Amino acid sequence: MPQPHIRNFGFGPMLLQIGAFLATIFLSYKDMFIPPNQLAPTRQDAGRVVTALRAAGEQTRLRALALLTEGELAVGELAQALGQSQPRVSRHLKLLTEAGLVERAPEGAWVFYRLPRSRTTERHLADAALAMLDPNDPVLARDTERLNAIRSARDEAAAEYFERNAADWNRVRALHLPEADIESAILGAAGAGPFDLMVDVGVGQGRMIQLFADRVRRAEGFDTSRQMLAIARASLDDLKAKAALRFGDAYAPPVDAGSADLVTIHQVLHFLSDPKRAVAEAARLLKRDGRLLIVDFAPHHLEFLREEHAHRRLGFSDEEIREWCADARVGDVAVETLAPKEHEALTVKIWSGNRL
């Protein structure tokens, strides 16, 4: 992919401005004059700051940092979004990682990259540089467009998987999980209710709604798979007075914000290309003090779930979910861990918290 002509797109001058800005910060550092809220919570030695400045001061790397504000991304995803080869992007990422500007999170055969979670000097530096970028800059806009296309393609592949496997889904579930144990833990984590409105994100065949049927006055479930919805309609037939099912996307829920007492996301996040955004959207549906329940896998190594069952993420860490919840204003997150029995391979996690 040819590089864009810098002057035409205005990215180069912006890069120079950023360089000048960062250099000013560095010089100010030397003069012991760094406004504390602009750069670092703690002052670092010059060598470390210069390494970070150098790493950020290059067009592709700055574009990669800008893409990572959209959430964690695998190398292949970044390479496609940047329109560059994977080895080349890997080299840039190595430099960014060594400079502390990004964090590396290996997961099975994939490696995800993300901006540092803690407010390190480097994170402040990255934020300062990124805040100066015009989001309408054509180069950045094109990167984002490509990233959105990659994400849509991945989500479509997951949707196709469910269209093909809808009827089999209960069997697939039974392969991995001790369902009865998990369901009683889910009820325990949600609390007794009663809940005025429950919303189930990625309702599938409607199992969560069935489970909560006698604790909710009304339930709404939505899903992007029409096949799944058709099965859910049949299996929830006796609940149709209180349960509504519809087509809808976790990224744009077809439910009013601030309307639900309980929102559940059961075994959906690991299929999504942007799980953080789905958590934020789910939290938006909650009333104040409403309860969010996320059920998914702990980090694991079953790569075949990616290849054969459309999983994108091989589980989630508590830290990651807690961070997404905090960003979505869901606090007091409790974690329940349901370790596998002898012949089962996956640990199930229940994360629950209240909307602040």
Ligand SMILES: C[S@@+](CC[C@H](N)C(=O)[O-])C[C@H]1O[C@@H](n2cnc3c(N)ncnc32)[C@H](O)[C@@H]1O
């Ligand atoms: C593993 S099934 C779980 C279904 C249900 N939550 C359960 O536990 O029985 C995952 C479901 O998420 C749905 N899904 C995947 N991506 C989605 C999206 N972006 N928005 C809404 N639903 C989605 C799939 O169609 C599928 O029904």
